[in-house]
Amino acid sequence: MDVSICITTYKHEKYIAQCLESIFAQEFNGTYEIIVCNDNSPDETEAVILEIINTHPKGNTVKYFKNVPNLGYVKNTLFSFSKALGKYIAILDGDDYWIDPSKLQQQFDFLETHLDFAGIGADSLVIYEDVNIESHRFSNHAGDILDKNDLTDPKICQTSTFFFRKSILKEDFPTEIISADRCLYLLTGCFGKIKILPEQMSTYRQFSASISKNVTDEVMKKDFVIIPFIKKYGPDYSIFKLKGYFYYTLMSYSNKITKLNFYKASTGYFFIMSCQNFP
Structure with missing residues (x-):
């Protein structure tokens, strides 16, 4: 087949x-x-x-x-x-x-x-x-x-x-x-x-x-388990890029996000982006 x-x-x-x-x-x-x-x-x-x-x-x-x-x-x-x-x-x-x-x-x-x-x-x-x-x-x-x-x-x-x-x-x-x-x-x-x-x-x-993106930030946070899975099979993936990617999706795709989680996601995203040139 x-x-x-x-x-x-x-x-x-x-x-x-x-x-x-x-x-x-x-x-x-x-x-x-x-x-x-x-x-x-x-x-x-x-x-x-x-x-x-x-x-x-x-x-x-x-x-x-x-x-x-x-x-x-x-x-x-x-x-x-x-x-x-x-x-x-x-x-x-x-x-x-x-x-x-x-x-x-x-x-x-x-x-x-x-x-x-x-x-x-x-x-x-x-x-x-x-x-x-x-x-x-x-x-x-x-x-x-x-x-x-x-x-x-x-x-x-x-x-x-x-x-x-x-x-x-x-x-x-x-x-x-x-x-x-x-x-x-x-x-x-x-x-x-x-x-x-x-x-x-x-x-x-x-x-x-x-x-309308009817998914909450708590649900979107489940995607962070993807990072260790991908690193297992692709160890040369940039951990900075992977974390930045999922922080970005958490901020962008969650319909309901708490102020605390938005602060954590945005802070994490901008920190990771500032470090993305490092391996």
């Missing part, structure tokens, strides 16, 4: 069909499987998936799993990876969809011929589902080649464009975190460079609930 396309879905009854159709539209010469992991959606997501499996000409490429009870986003993502048989994993969230039919082929061909790269992403188009905001590009690094020194920058690529070697995954990948994507990019960087294609190859749906 060349590629496993891993989809996590929860309450995506309006979007999962478009997500799957965008995979079926791929012009890919290799072999692929679609791993769909439904985290016990209370809506009709399951019914839509089963209808596609039973009636679509390519429905037999879908392997469907349902978690009862639900696992949560990070554990469900890792569960989907554990079911993958492919040499490579491509990620696609259940409410996103691919817009370039050559995405899989381009990314597969690149990693097959560039053995010093461990992953490849692409730019994407951010669309707003229930709020009046104009669509725009996502990545700050479209067209770039990234190494460890770059992977603590914000907006590397959107998760639904990412394609990586399955061999980089580790059994001790932390589960009690919020930012599985950040952890995955950093882990990928432990084993090679990452290429970001300049083309927009996926959409990224944003909703008003996600824009």
Whole structure:
């Protein structure tokens, strides 16, 4: 099996069909499987998936799993990876969809011929589902080649464009975190460079609930366990950059942050940034 396309879905009854159709539209010469992991959606997501499996000409490429009870986003993502048989994993969230039919082929061909790269992403188009905001590009690094020194920058690529070697995954990948994507990019960087294609190859749906960042600082602080995990496999990562990165996300992405935690995060961030030239 060349590629496993891993989809996590929860309450995506309006979007999962478009997500799957965008995979079926791929012009890919290799072999692929679609791993769909439904985290016990209370809506009709399951019914839509089963209808596609039973009636679509390519429905037999879908392997469907349902978690009862639900696992949560990070554990469900890792569960989907554990079911993958492919040499490579491509990620696609259940409410996103691919817009370039050559995405899989381009990314597969690149990693097959560039053995010093461990992953490849692409730019994407951010669309707003229930709020009046104009669509725009996502990545700050479209067209770039990234190494460890770059992977603590914000907006590397959107998760639904990412394609990586399955061999980089580790059994001790932390589960009690919020930012599985950040952890995955950093882990990928432990084993090679990452290429970001300049083309927009996926959409990224944003909703008003996600824009408001309904996550507290206490929850975001869980991501600090990512640092020792990454240092274990990438000891040459700068500890200053890693700490600065997670202080920045704590300040930027928390919806409710106490004055004390904001003071600690901001003080830590600016101190780390002032020291980042040290190894």
